[in-house]
Amino acid sequence: MKKTVMLKKNYEFRGVLNKGICSRGFLLDIYIRKNNKKINQLGIAVSKKAGNSVKRNKIKRLIRENYRLFEKDLDVGNSIVILWKKKIDYNNFNFYDVKNDIFNIFTKLKIL
């Protein structure tokens, strides 16, 4: 079971966003809620106001790549939803900015 399991349905997202714990960084908001399974589930959401489809895809790829790098070290049994902030300009960040942001938030949430 190495493959990342994704959150899919709208009710799953709503459960995490309403009842989970929130932490905010410079670029990202991350919500966490405990599920009673032995795996982590990931959901990514990027607003339509972030840009056109190319930019939104690029953002999702960066987030997914970073999550992949951190995935081995995370504690098991959580549903994680990563939201992109709307107001960030597409040209003002790179891969390392996203990496640092995710690292800081996971450290703050004490699941790393």
Next chain:
RNA sequence: AGAGCAUAUCGAACAGUCGCGUAUAAAAUUCGCAAGAAUUUAUAUGAGGAAAGUCCGGGCUCCACAGAGCAAGGAUGCUGGAUAACGUCCAGUGAGGGUGACCUCAAGGAAAGUGCAACAGAAAAUAACAGCCUUGCUGGAAGUUAGAAAUUAGAGAUGAGUUUAUAAUUUUAUAAUAUCUGACCUCUAAUUUCUGGCUUCUAGCAAGGUAACGGUGAAAAGGUGAGGUAAGAGCUUACCGCUAAUAUGGUGACAUAUUAGGUCAAUGUAAACCCCAUCCGGAGCAACACCUAAAAAGAAGGUUAAGACUGCUCGUCAUCUUCUAAAAUGGUGGCUUGAUAUAUAUAGUAAUAUAUAUACUAGAUAAAUGGCUGUUCAAGACAGAACCCGGCUUAUAGAUAUGCUCAAAAU
């Protein structure tokens, strides 16, 4: 080398490494009630010229059939061709633009009917009004003619005065008196006034003729010259324009030529309603089909009803339709070999068609192309498939090729 026009092509490349989707093969393991899914390894493969906007057209699926007619609604609108089809494309015609290469055009009908045309202007479509001209009546002015009156001048006649002589008494009478002379009178001429007639001009009224001219306006009833007329006018004529017919050329739009037409009066607007011609049944892959476990059925209506956007009628098919309630946040297919792409040949001006050969080049379903390192250069624009094709439109850093135009310079 500069400025530009048209057409076509490309739109970062390479290496290493970590990772992702799909297909095939292999073996087992895991998850799930099941259908089925996942994991590991190997190999192969993996976004565009616009994938975009969703503006047209078609395939495909369902709506019993996808049939007919009328109405309503919508779309298109020069000609010929191409195409599965189109609002697309190609080749032409006409109109407009550009010095030019070339570009642009929803380009049928306004004597079938209706509507609208602000302001200005006489008037925005019936031709009215002002003006011009003719005739009649009434008035005014000028000229001419006839008559009357007045004034002036000239002539004639008359005789007063002056002078002289004579007679008688200072005065009076008589006679004479010149190229002298006032008035009256007569005649003639001129001027002025009055009256009548005629002519011309003019004002008003009435009847008629006329549409050239009338400041405006986007647009004013063919244009210009000459003749003509009471005044005028296509009223006549020349040229230009317009319309029609015929002939020739062209498949055709149309072009050219000839002839005729002055009833050549009737403006513009149809991207205002409208008329004419042609076309259009509706909904969409979240369509639709299949598989698995679970579940719950009840009520009402029905051949005069209902049957996937509107109304009516006809035909035909078929037995179901509606409402309430319940049940999976299940799975698989549909899904990519097609009006396909590339190359060559033939036909055609071309769009395109036919034939042969070669190729199979994404198929996801919360959704795959990314991260890091290095090298190169022009330093990377617009931008991400979601059932599939043909177009259109819009965005786009730049690069390349071919043909052509203009200007300048040189020869």
Next chain:
RNA sequence: UGGGGUGUAGCCAAGUGGUAAGGCACCAGACUUUGACUCUGGCAUUUCGGCGGUUCGAGUCCUCCCACCCCAG
């Protein structure tokens, strides 16, 4: 995927093809000792989201774009 709507001054907005109404706000003046209220005047820079077209003339009609909002499965 399909369907519908909106765009006019800083804000809310009306608008038959023929001079872009009105209100709030803002600015100036009057009134007042001063302020508020009230009254008067001004404020669309050739312009109605944008490029074109039809028309003598487009906010309005047509075409194509842009932005925003809503609905259905």
